[in-house]
Amino acid sequence: MDAMLRLSGVSHAYVGPGGAALAVDGLNLDVAAGEFVSLVGPSGCGKTTILNLLAGLIKPSRGTVELAGEKVSGPNPRIGYMLQQDYLFPWRNIRDNALIGFEIAGARGPEAERRVDRLLAEFGLAGAARRFPHELSGGMRQRAALVRTLAREPDVLLLDEPFSALDLLIRLQLEDLVWETVRARGVTAVLVTHDLEEAAAMSDRVVILDASPGRIRTVLDVPASIRARQPSEARWEPEFGPLFHRLRGMIQDSEGGGPGHARGAGTQLDSRA
Numbered sequence: 001m002d003a004m005l006r007l008s009g010v011s012h013a014y015v016g017p018g019g020a021a022l023a024v025d026g027l028n029l030d031v032a033a034g035e036f037v038s039l040v041g042p043s044g045c046g047k048t049t050i051l052n053l054l055a056g057l058i059k060p061s062r063g064t065v066e067l068a069g070e071k072v073s074g075p076n077p078r079i080g081y082m083l084q085q086d087y088l089f090p091w092r093n094i095r096d097n098a099l100i101g102f103e104i105a106g107a108r109g110p111e112a113e114r115r116v117d118r119l120l121a122e123f124g125l126a127g128a129a130r131r132f133p134h135e136l137s138g139g140m141r142q143r144a145a146l147v148r149t150l151a152r153e154p155d156v157l158l159l160d161e162p163f164s165a166l167d168l169l170i171r172l173q174l175e176d177l178v179w180e181t182v183r184a185r186g187v188t189a190v191l192v193t194h195d196l197e198e199a200a201a202m203s204d205r206v207v208i209l210d211a212s213p214g215r216i217r218t219v220l221d222v223p224a225s226i227r228a229r230q231p232s233e234a235r236w237e238p239e240f241g242p243l244f245h246r247l248r249g250m251i252q253d254s255e256g257g258g259p260g261h262a263r264g265a266g267t268q269l270d271s272r273a
């Protein structure tokens with residue numbers, strides 16, 4: 001299958017007063033159309049930098065980033081980006097927040113409004129359409145942010161820890177919602193997360209990055225039985241436990257530690273998550 005996203009020999013260095021620091025080093029990665037890939041690795045290993053490169057928000061110091069065979073040279077409406085914070089405008093109601101992308105593109109009209117209203121209903125937000133962000137729960141705000149991102153029908157969804165600020169139950173609901181949405185629409189997704197369970201339950205493949213600078217240590221294929229189930233159900237599959245333990249072992253290796261290096265329950269990569 002042709003790659004929807006392709007990173008070829010990509011390196012990125014941030015230049016500061018102390019000189020240049022390499023955040024991503026010679027990365028090669030293909031993500032097929034409709035595939036769901038997670039990036040995991042120790043804090044500072046370059047995960048967000050990789051998403052920003054894919055989004056065209058920063059340019060690689062070396063190598064190329066391609067979207068459907070075309071070089072990414074700046075932000076592209078075919079790519080939607082969702083972050084841990086919802087970044088909803090507090091002075092706009094939920095519906096008007098969701099329509100902002102169309103307004104910026106000069107494309108707000110009856111068709112755009114119909115599309116947003118449909119998505120708001122699908123995401124259980126029809127009754128909240130005229131409410132303002134401060135009147136909603138964190139989970140509802142993230143759903144509203146998701147509606148805003150999906151309204152322009154992106155081919156690619158980049159997700160940078162979008163669930164990490166939410167309570168566990170809300171997080172599980174949103175994982176299912178995002179998973180179902182991208183599967184149903186054939187969207188290509190790249191998720192950055194510190195939650196290994198989340199990565200294993202949502203993805204087709206998990207990319208494990210080395211401590212620093214960003215290099216791929218290994219890529220783990222998720223078994224078909226897990227991929228076939230929505231994330232909340234996938235966790236009950238017999239193969240899930242062994243997969244999780246393999247993933248945790250690889251992460252400990254990538255951090256340069258052995259079994260004694262495990263932290264807490266071992267599902268999170270750092271204390272922030």
Ligand SMILES: Nc1ncnc2c1ncn2[C@@H]1O[C@H](COP(=O)(O)OP(=O)(O)OP(=O)(O)O)[C@@H](O)[C@H]1O
Pocket residue numbers: 014015016021022023041042043044045046047048049050
């Ligand atoms: N704007 C920037 N200027 C300078 N250095 C930066 C900048 N952004 C990130 N870095 C550095 O690049 C490296 C990779 O950062 P990045 O945020 O991509 O890692 P990460 O894996 O997403 O980290 P975390 O898991 O903590 O979010 C880190 O050493 C970080 O300090």
